[in-house]
Amino acid sequence: MDVLVIGNGGREHAIITSIAKSPMVGKIYCMKGNAGIAEIAECVDVNFMDSSAVCDWLKHHKNVEYTIVAPDDPLAAGLVDALQANGHRAFGPNQKAAEIESSKAFAKSLMKKYNIPTAAYEIFEDYEKALEYVRNGKFPVVLKADGLALGKGVLICESLQDAENGLRQIMLDKAFGAAGNKVVVEEFLQGKEFTPGEEVSILTFTDGKTIVPMVSSCDHKRAMDGDKGLNTGGMGTFSPCPFYTKEVADEVMEKILLPTIHAMNAEGRPFKGVLYFGLMRTPEGMKVVEYNARFGDPETQVVLPMLKTDLMEIFQAITDERLSEIKIEWEEGACVCVVLASGGYPQHYEKGKEIKIGNLDKEVFLYHAGTTRENGVLKTSGGRVIGICAKGKDVEKAREIVYRNIQKISFEGMQYRHDIGIKYIKSI
Ligand code: AMP
Ligand code: GLY
Numbered sequence: 158m159d160v161l162v163i164g165n166g167g168r169e170h171a172i173i174t175s176i177a178k179s180p181m182v183g184k185i186y187c188m189k190g191n192a193g194i195a196e197i198a199e200c201v202d203v204n205f206m207d208s209s210a211v212c213d214w215l216k217h218h219k220n221v222e223y224t225i226v227a228p229d230d231p232l233a234a235g236l237v238d239a240l241q242a243n244g245h246r247a248f249g250p251n252q253k254a255a256e257i258e259s260s261k262a263f264a265k266s267l268m269k270k271y272n273i274p275t276a277a278y279e280i281f282e283d284y285e286k287a288l289e290y291v292r293n294g295k296f297p298v299v300l301k302a303d304g305l306a307l308g309k310g311v312l313i314c315e316s317l318q319d320a321e322n323g324l325r326q327i328m329l330d331k332a333f334g335a336a337g338n339k340v341v342v343e344e345f346l347q348g349k350e351f352t353p354g355e356e357v358s359i360l361t362f363t364d365g366k367t368i369v370p371m372v373s374s375c376d377h378k379r380a381m382d383g384d385k386g387l388n389t390g391g392m393g394t395f396s397p398c399p400f401y402t403k404e405v406a407d408e409v410m411e412k413i414l415l416p417t418i419h420a421m422n423a424e425g426r427p428f429k430g431v432l433y434f435g436l437m438r439t440p441e442g443m444k445v446v447e448y449n450a451r452f453g454d455p456e457t458q459v460v461l462p463m464l465k466t467d468l469m470e471i472f473q474a475i476t477d478e479r480l481s482e483i484k485i486e487w488e489e490g491a492c493v494c495v496v497l498a499s500g501g502y503p504q505h506y507e508k509g510k511e512i513k514i515g516n517l518d519k520e521v522f523l524y525h526a527g528t529t530r531e532n533g534v535l536k537t538s539g540g541r542v543i544g545i546c547a548k549g550k551d552v553e554k555a556r557e558i559v560y561r562n563i564q565k566i567s568f569e570g571m572q573y574r575h576d577i578g579i580k581y582i583k584s585i
Pocket of ligand 1: 276299309311313343344345346347356378388435446447
């Protein structure tokens with residue numbers, strides 16, 4: 158069958174690479190795609206935030222039988238609902254289910270109601286009340302704008318003054334727009350060994366009845382080495398996570414994954430798609446930091462290369478609610494992805510820089526994010542430009558291959574983290 162994929166980042170490049178291997182899949186289209194995706198799919202320049210434009214395009218492309226909606230914004234805007242209302246088969250949660258990501262207030266209330274372990278919190282719509290609460294609380298404290306904010310609506314405040322500034326930024330100055338109409342004020346979760354960053358990403362497949370975790374992975378959200386600098390969309394990942402043992406996975410299945418699926422069903426919002434659990438290892442056990450209603454980026458770039466089962470077959474089973482019938486298998490070993498970003502990202506950066514790529518080792522694969530081709534020349538067109546990836550028998554081997562090959566890629570201002578996967582090597 159011919160397939161449409163919605164999105165334009167490294168995650169979509171990884172999804173398309175994976176489904177392209179399926180004997181079920183014919184031609185692949187991508188709205189809007191990038192220069193890397195254009196090598197395996199036909200890129201379509203339609204605004205995917207306009208659901209009637211997408212439905213209209215599909216009316217003129219009757220050969221396309223299935224659409225995969227990958228990014229958070231169109232899911233939150235109800236693109237899957239619009240496609241299904243037009244009789245089209247689409248992968249991804251509907252708008253009500255996607256609220257588990259698009260409203261942090263909803264996600265927190267759900268966890269409280271169904272006893273799913275997470276940081277203690279209060280929700281405020283009134284600035285003065287929020288201010289009074291933080292004045293009487295402990296530090297650090299975490300402030301979260303309720304809505305979607307490109308992964309930037311979370312502020313970790315070390316002092317009262319930071320928290321006062323943060324509340325003003327979110328609630329009064331509306332630094333994240335309407336996402337800041339409500340704010341979640343949350344307890345800061347300390348890692349088990351009292352180090353920050355004991356976080357793990359668990360992406361799962363679910364059809365609302367069955368939930369199947371993918372291999373674990375770890376993201377690096379801060380811009381600079383040593384977890385310094387601003388929060389970004391993610392600067393690199395590795396899989397698997399060293400502390401995510403079978404014992405931890407069993408605890409998470411029982412206390413977090415299954416209760417979340419049951420909770421969504423009980424609320425009349427069955428979740429079908431990929432549900433992402435951002436988890437923290439704390440002295441009291443694993444707790445939820447966040448939910449995402451989709452594949453993570455750049456987690457997908459290290460998880461899907463390890464998948465042995467046909468991804469399209471899994472998608473179809475989810476749509477038809479027969480996920481329990483499928484056996485999902487993974488390769489042994491590890492995978493690492495390092496994001497090459499434009500100088501200045503996540504703040505101001507320039508685009509249109511020529512990208513030069515030398516002769517890479519055959520084990521290396523690239524997932525493009527912000528790239529474009531102008532008159533045959535590959536150029537940068539976004540903050541995160543390319544994810545360079547490799548598999549290996551372990552993280553150490555995979556990261557060695559990746560870092561050796563980074564030297565062969567260049568563009569003006571290129572920046573990247575030098576310590577992706579170091580955490581893993583230190584902890585074994
Ligand atoms: P989020 O956008 O919810 O993933 O938050 C961004 C990052 O902020 C997370 O990956 C964590 O590193 C950190 N964070 C969020 N909530 C907490 C919390 N309650 N305690 C400690 N760190 C947190
Ligand atoms: N890598 C985190 C996310 O996709 O939100």
